[in-house]
Amino acid sequence: MDQALRASLTQLQQERERKRELSRALGETVQAVMERPRLLQANELLSRHGSELEQSLAQRNQELSHALAKVQAEASIRAAAEAALKRAHDELEAQVLQRTAELEVALRTLMQQEKQLALSRMVVGVAHEMNTPLGNARMAASTMQDQCQSLRQQARDGLLRRSDLDQGLARLQEGSAMVDRGLARAGQLVERFKALAISQHQEVAQDFDLAVQLREWAEVWRGRLPGAGFQLELCGLPHALPWHGHRRALHEVLEQLFDNSIQHAWAGRNAGRIVVKLGLKAGEPLLGL
Numbered sequence: 001m002d003q004a005l006r007a008s009l010t011q012l013q014q015e016r017e018r019k020r021e022l023s024r025a026l027g028e029t030v031q032a033v034m035e036r037p038r039l040l041q042a043n044e045l046l047s048r049h050g051s052e053l054e055q056s057l058a059q060r061n062q063e064l065s066h067a068l069a070k071v072q073a074e075a076s077i078r079a080a081a082e083a084a085l086k087r088a089h090d091e092l093e094a095q096v097l098q099r100t101a102e103l104e105v106a107l108r109t110l111m112q113q114e115k116q117l118a119l120s121r122m123v124v125g126v127a128h129e130m131n132t133p134l135g136n137a138r139m140a141a142s143t144m145q146d147q148c149q150s151l152r153q154q155a156r157d158g159l160l161r162r163s164d165l166d167q168g169l170a171r172l173q174e175g176s177a178m179v180d181r182g183l184a185r186a187g188q189l190v191e192r193f194k195a196l197a198i199s200q201h202q203e204v205a206q207d208f209d210l211a212v213q214l215r216e217w218a219e220v221w222r223g224r225l226p227g228a229g230f231q232l233e234l235c236g237l238p239h240a241l242p243w244h245g246h247r248r249a250l251h252e253v254l255e256q257l258f259d260n261s262i263q264h265a266w267a268g269r270n271a272g273r274i275v276v277k278l279g280l281k282a283g284e285p286l287l288g289l
Helices: 002-157 162-195 210-222 247-265
Strands: 206-209 230-235 242-245 272-281 284-288
Touching (some): 002 162, 162 210, 206 210, 210 242, 210 247, 210 272, 242 247, 247 272
Parallel strands (some): 230 272
Antiparallel strands (some): 206 242, 272 284
């Protein structure tokens, strides 16, 4: 009886389980049947959205195709423009190189012409400056020759007096000094002309007597003074002054200062005074003008 009862209970429990399963399956079936119209509607909406997306995608693809074609056209135009610009740049660079070469040739030609013109002016200037001392020397030599002939003629005729002889000798001495100054000035001009072709740093320092040299230069400069109202003086100059230096450079500096005084400082004036002064500074001779 107990076994039968347990078996009945087990069977009853299994029946209940089958009913519950059947009821759950039935409920799911009913729910599925009820959900089917909503799913169909959702499916239809999805299909409609898919069509719209396909149309939109097709439109976007078409727009992208047009944009790509436009970009490609612009790229072609830009490439053509860059090529044309490069050709123009190359042509311009070639023209610049050609113009530069022509300009260099023109500049060299112009510099050569300027050098020739400067050399011509320099030669004319030196020749003009040399005309004065050489003319004075020739005039003095001619006067000395006439004086010698006059003295000789008086001696031959027995009419030569001591006063005439002294006067003639004085004139000959003056003429000799004038000839000496003129020739010295011409020699200095030649030296200046030669010095133009030699750089000052190529001149070798040498020993010479500065006092004697300044006196010689001063004699020449006095012969170039514009008139009687102009003077040139040497101050503080000893009888002899050994000096080691560049004689030509020193003479060129003093010569330029003297020329500047005549051409600029004394322009339009009736009198003037130049003082060449020699002093000492820290035991060393100091020359000033």
